[in-house]
Structure formats: C-alpha cells, structure tokens
Amino acid sequence: MALRAHGLTKRYGSHNTLVRAVDEVDLEAPTGQTLAIMGASGCGKSTLLHLLGGLQRPTDGQVWLGENRVDTMSERALARLRRDDVGFVFQSFHLMDELTAVENIELAALLAGRSPGRARKRALYLLDRVGLADRAMHLPSALSGGQRQRVAIARALSNEPLVVLADEPTGNLDTAATLEVLRLFDELHAAGQTLVVVTHDARIAAVADRVIAMRDGAFADDNRLVGTVYDGRR
Numbered sequence: 001m002a003l004r005a006h007g008l009t010k011r012y013g014s015h016n017t018l019v020r021a022v023d024e025v026d027l028e029a030p031t032g033q034t035l036a037i038m039g040a041s042g043c044g045k046s047t048l049l050h051l052l053g054g055l056q057r058p059t060d061g062q063v064w065l066g067e068n069r070v071d072t073m074s075e076r077a078l079a080r081l082r083r084d085d086v087g088f089v090f091q092s093f094h095l096m097d098e099l100t101a102v103e104n105i106e107l108a109a110l111l112a113g114r115s116p117g118r119a120r121k122r123a124l125y126l127l128d129r130v131g132l133a134d135r136a137m138h139l140p141s142a143l144s145g146g147q148r149q150r151v152a153i154a155r156a157l158s159n160e161p162l163v164v165l166a167d168e169p170t171g172n173l174d175t176a177a178t179l180e181v182l183r184l185f186d187e188l189h190a191a192g193q194t195l196v197v198v199t200h201d202a203r204i205a206a207v208a209d210r211v212i213a214m215r216d217g218a219f220a221d222d223n224r225l226v227g228t229v230y231d232g233r234r
C-alpha cells in the first residue's frame, strides 16, 4: 500500500469557530493507483492532501506513506519525507522565478544530496519526459502556464517519490494546456506512479482508477469503477 490513512481528522479553531476541515477520513491507495478527489471549494481537499504529504499535522488519526508513519514523525523526519518520498504539484506551480527550468528541477535532487552532475542529468531526463527538452534554459517567465506546470511535475518526480500529490494542477490552465498535463498524468499512471489528484476537471477524474467525492471534510461517495466518467450525481 503506497498510502494509508485511518480516522484522519483536522480541526481548525474551537467552539463557535470550529471547522472540521477533514473529518475521520479512511483511505487506502495501492501502489500505482491514480485517485481523484473532487468536491466543492472549502470541503477539505487541500487540507487532506497536506495531511497525507506531511505538510500539516492532523488533529487526530494516522497516516502511513509506504512503511512510514507520518503523523507522529519528528520535524526532521517530516522534512526528509517531503523531500524524498512525496512530490507536490500545486495549482500555481510554485516555481522559483530566478531559476531556469532545469535548475528548478535539479534543486530538489541537490538538496537530497545528489552530485551536481547526476542532479543535472536527472533533471534533463525529466524535462525530456515532460516534453520540454528544448526549454531547459528558459526562466519560468518565458514559459506558458502549461509548460510551467509540466516543469513543476518534472520537479515533483525528481527524487522518485512514492506518491505524487497534486492540488488542482489544471486550475490555472486553458484547455490545451490542461490536455497536455492530463496526458502527462496518464503517462505517469501507465508507468506505475501512485497519484492523488484533487481536481474539478471531470477529464482528469475520468482517467483515474478511483474517484472520491468529498463533502464537509468527509468522503461522500466513492466510485471505484475503472474508466467510468464521474457524473457528479451518484
């Protein structure tokens, strides 16, 4: 199992300001599964991803990434887990503006202790894999939104993470760029990468192995039918 959560809960505030952002969620994602999580704004999708990837600590419940228990980890171990075992992809890309595409990607490998030569080689390989070999020396400002997101996906893959967690990765993209990113996720899926994608886009959900609808911090509906387009009503 790549990812597992039990009774996962995150509350904000207290008494009359209490928000149950994530409310006793149970989840199991086998290695290689693509899981789509859909739901209205504010239902807890981002918080859930943050809990799964060790960006935030739960109020209650347990999370395992591979063999590692995440919720009780030390800060030091968490930093390492986020660096080595999780690849994050955000709606707004979060690239470093002053670094080129290849530098943005190799940074994660350098921080993980790879030699500069190996980090560069891996970054160039990943750029090629996302179809941007000819954009290695471009700054993010010289790339389109779809290209920036593909650089961000390459960066997420740089340390061969157990799981890629993507939070509305096509939320800022037009249709053509969305299709590029969609094709890339499809390729990652085919290559056996475990993926959890929060999305409003039914086209991404349609290629997922499993679609979970979230409401008020909890799973409202779970569609395990492979290849079935989620119709939003069931």
Ligand SMILES: Nc1ncnc2c1ncn2[C@@H]1O[C@H](COP(=O)(O)OP(=O)(O)O)[C@@H](O)[C@H]1O
Residues within 6 Å of the ligand: 012, 013, 019, 020, 021, 039, 040, 041, 042, 043, 044, 045, 046, 047, 048
């Ligand atoms: N730092 C915070 N403090 C208080 N409430 C928060 C905080 N972050 C998120 N929330 C609340 O938790 C709920 C879930 O938020 P979020 O996970 O961002 O939802 P989504 O990603 O589905 O839009 C919302 O009601 C939001 O207002």
Ligand SMILES: [Mg+2]
Residues within 6 Å of the ligand: 045, 046, 047, 167
């Ligand atoms: Mg969100």
